[in-house]
Amino acid sequence: MDRAKRDERPTWQLILEGARHYASSGHNEFTRLELVSWVQSIDPSRLRPSIDPIIQGMTDNATGGPVSACGVVFHRVDRGRYRLIGTTVVGGTSTTTEGPASLAARRPRAASARRQRVEARMAGLIADFDACVAQYDASVPFLRSGQYELHRATIDRRARHTSVEEALADDQFLTLLYSTLQAWGIGKRASRLAPLVDFVGALRRETSALEEIAAYQLESLARATDEVGHQVWALIARLPVVDNIARIVAGTKTLHHLVPALVPPMDRAWTGRFFEWNAADLQSNQQATFTAAWADVVAIAAATRPSRLVGDGWHTSQSKIVDNAVMAYSMR
Secondary structure: OOOOOOOOOOOOHEEEEEEEEHHOOOOOOHHHHHHHHHHHHHHHOOOOOHHHHHHHHOOOOOOOOOOOOEEEEEEEEEEEEEEEEEEEOOEEEEOOOOOOOOHHHOOOOOOOOOHHHHHHHHHHHHHHHHHHHHHHOOOOOOOOOOHHHHHHHHHHHHOOOOOHHHHOOHHHHHHHHHHHHHHOOOOOOOEEEEOOHHHHHHHOOOOHHHHHHHHOOOHOOOOHHHHHHHHHHHHHHHOEOOOOOHHHHHHHHHHHHHHOOOOOOOOOEEEEEEEEHOHHHHHHHHHHHHHHHHHHHHHHHHOOHHHHOOOOOOOOOOHHHHHHHHHHHOOO
């Protein structure tokens, strides 16, 4: 294979390729560093903080890490040392005596049937990510006038500014953002969108907190997932975007346009269907509901690297592309 050419395969595939290379060379065991080096020899842009969690998620006796489409394929034999499950060395040649274990078989039982279903959907989405993105493009569910046009104009206006502080000083950007939220249905039904002057003032008071999270990207959070998730939730909880108790939908749609590489827009219809949210989740259990979904979308982004698909149409940011794929999968 041409190592100079960028490889667009998901990171888990490159990791597994490296493991099989070492195993076929007669090395029953290999190190985490060898796996990381293999991936980076193919694509130097993939940094170790984004690779380590994926190795973790592919290991049967390790906790954490995103779900990979191949399931659990490694066993950790010592600190930083691994082998393929079922692989032994016979006469200098590696052989595999059993296939990759499934996530359900090799990991502790999920806390609930709902969680098991969510994990199954995540694995399916990751395995078929690009097809889901294409499906979204072919059947975009947002058809009301202005939904795309205002969103694209807001994202493009945000891209002109090198910082959140600069964007928040731009009255035209904030007016576009406000109009986009209205077009996206914020302030309808049982909630009321804050008046524009109050909306602008609330955002500008959070400039420092917004600048802090703007340094991160969804697909490369790795060990910062929980910390950044708590910061994002704190902003959602504080921002008086709507007068309704439920804040997740309005908050994420607002933050999405301020830090588009980090916060995906969430909604009841599609995000809620994928993660099986119920009315209580969005009223009395909001923080736990958000942080659980947050960790899962970070895992999806880490495994699929959506930034490679950013471009025209609804491909406006890596977090929007994850949202597109989730919506398409939920429509199936």
